[in-house]
Amino acid sequence: MSTNPSFPRFLDVTRILALAAIAIAAPAWSQQAVPQSTAPVPLVAAPAASPVVHPDGSVDFRLEMPNAKAVTISIEGYAAPFPMVKDATGAWTYTAAHLDPEYYSYTFKVDGTDVVDPHNQTVKTSYFRVENVFLVPGGKPWELRDVPHGVVHRHRYHSALVNTDSEYYVYTPPGFDAASKQKYPVLYLLHGYSDDASAWTAMAKANLILDNLIAAGKAKPMIVVMPTGYGSMEMITRGWAAWQDQALVRLNFSRFGEALYKEVMPRVTQEYPLAPGRDQHAIAGLSMGGAESLLVGLNHPDDFAYVAGFSAGGLGDRNFELIFPGITETSGAGLSKRLKLLWISCGSEDGLFAPNQKLIGWLKERNVDPKVVVTPGRHVWPVWRDNLSNLLPLLFQAK
Known part of the structure; x- marks a missing residue:
């Protein structure tokens, strides 16, 4: 049997939540005029992004685990994990100062337990673990280019x-x-x-x-x-x-x-x-x-x-x-x-x-x-x- 694999389709969670919020907020019957506001009101807060790769090769990571006591991140190619810092919102963050152009896998460890990044849908699986993956672009031969593909x-x-x-x-x-x-x-x-x-x-x-x-x-x-x-x-x-x-x-x-x-x-x-x-x-x-x-x-x-x-x-x-x-x-x-x-x-x-x-x-x-x-x-x-x-x-x- 031969198949040509395609990229998975993911649900747009933000859009679904926004539509749900509209449905809940709208009354079934309206008996009086509702005061209108000219200021835009966001229905759902913009989702946090992680990782964020910057042009200089620095990369921001973020994990919302406000009740965690200790969080580290392990990045492929580095011997030791890096400690993450908890910010005022309860999110744990880490910024890698510079990473060479490459694909990298990474995992979080939360109070001793491996955790994947819920903001990153790109993962690598094996028989023993699941890891997130991200790309620092830089013209390497393993990057997607506008050429004929096999x-x-x-x-x-x-x-x-x-x-x-x-x-x-x-x-x-x-x-x-x-x-x-x-x-x-x-x-x-x-x-x-x-x-x-x-x-x-x-x-x-x-x-x-x-x-x-x-x-x-x-x-x-x-x-x-x-x-x-x-x-x-x-x-x-x-x-x-x-x-x-x-x-x-x-x-x-x-x-x-x-x-x-x-x-x-x-x-x-x-x-x-x-x-x-x-x-x-x-x-x-x-x-x-x-x-x-x-x-x-x-x-x-x-x-x-x-x-x-x-x-x-x-x-x-x-x-x-x-x-x-x-x-x-x-x-x-x-x-x-x-x-x-x-x-x-x-x-x-x-x-x-x-x-x-x-x-x-x-x-x-x-x-x-x-x-x-x-x-x-x-x-x-x-x-x-x-x-x-x-x-x-x-x-x-x-x-």
């Missing part, structure tokens, strides 16, 4: 291997015509832990990045497949503690690879005009998906010529010889020549920086020379958005 399709199916209902999203580039004979290269793009298959379009704006790069002639038109990245849903039901169970982690990685090859890839190949051959196939992902992309890509060099891991997570305590059995001191140089691109990146302040450096060192000892990218930042979407924006122009190009 389409994001949503497909649902039942995964017999994972024993759950699953889904994958597919981006088709501007001008895509399923009836034509044109075939497209394909990128399999994998999300991280706690997220779902919608994450790369909902939060990273991968579709807008591609629209803009293709329009500028910086990236090849391609099809992007974004599948659900779990090989075992026990990884979700057990929460973050699941990562302490190495047997479960191994099962999650291996079963995901099996589901990708046996369930997702056959469907996509049947549904979309994919160009054949390893030179037309790429795989990339972030965090858990970064580890999965490296595991799948490096263990299947006959299928993928482009392999990329962003902030790969879950490989730090693994025996690399066991999980990458085909990479040895004698075979590594040959693999390095076959790969048109092996990309490994991580944020400079990411807790996974050291494990990724360990993997890079192990690969280099075996004559595999990856492209190493260090991006300023933590384990956050701004790092991965930047990674994707810089990776896409390198795909499906002559080496």
Whole structure:
């Protein structure tokens, strides 16, 4: 099944309340003239706005919680929350002095409980939490521009291997015509832990990045497949503690690879005009998906010529010889020549920086020379958005 998602429609609460106030105030029968006033009388107070993004990059946040004792705000990319101040009206406020152009997620914490901003209808969901999102504009490649746009399709199916209902999203580039004979290269793009298959379009704006790069002639038109990245849903039901169970982690990685090859890839190949051959196939992902992309890509060099891991997570305590059995001191140089691109990146302040450096060192000892990218930042979407924006122009190009 394929659908083209659209923006949700929201009720105009202010208008509804205003109309209700008019209805209540108007008498059913009028027996005498009512004195008229020339002064405008607001029926409903103007709703407070939050966040308010100013041209200089400063951002105002506001939360009406007059009975709260302590309120903080956590903004993506910053290690510690910021305390909010209660004003004379009982509202809690905070102003960020300057934020770089970017999409940011944020949450309030009210007396120890996470709370979303009721004034902001733009949210990011995951299996564990809901966060608000806002944009500080600044001409970045992930912003909406007046260029031809591709389409994001949503497909649902039942995964017999994972024993759950699953889904994958597919981006088709501007001008895509399923009836034509044109075939497209394909990128399999994998999300991280706690997220779902919608994450790369909902939060990273991968579709807008591609629209803009293709329009500028910086990236090849391609099809992007974004599948659900779990090989075992026990990884979700057990929460973050699941990562302490190495047997479960191994099962999650291996079963995901099996589901990708046996369930997702056959469907996509049947549904979309994919160009054949390893030179037309790429795989990339972030965090858990970064580890999965490296595991799948490096263990299947006959299928993928482009392999990329962003902030790969879950490989730090693994025996690399066991999980990458085909990479040895004698075979590594040959693999390095076959790969048109092996990309490994991580944020400079990411807790996974050291494990990724360990993997890079192990690969280099075996004559595999990856492209190493260090991006300023933590384990956050701004790092991965930047990674994707810089990776896409390198795909499906002559080496």
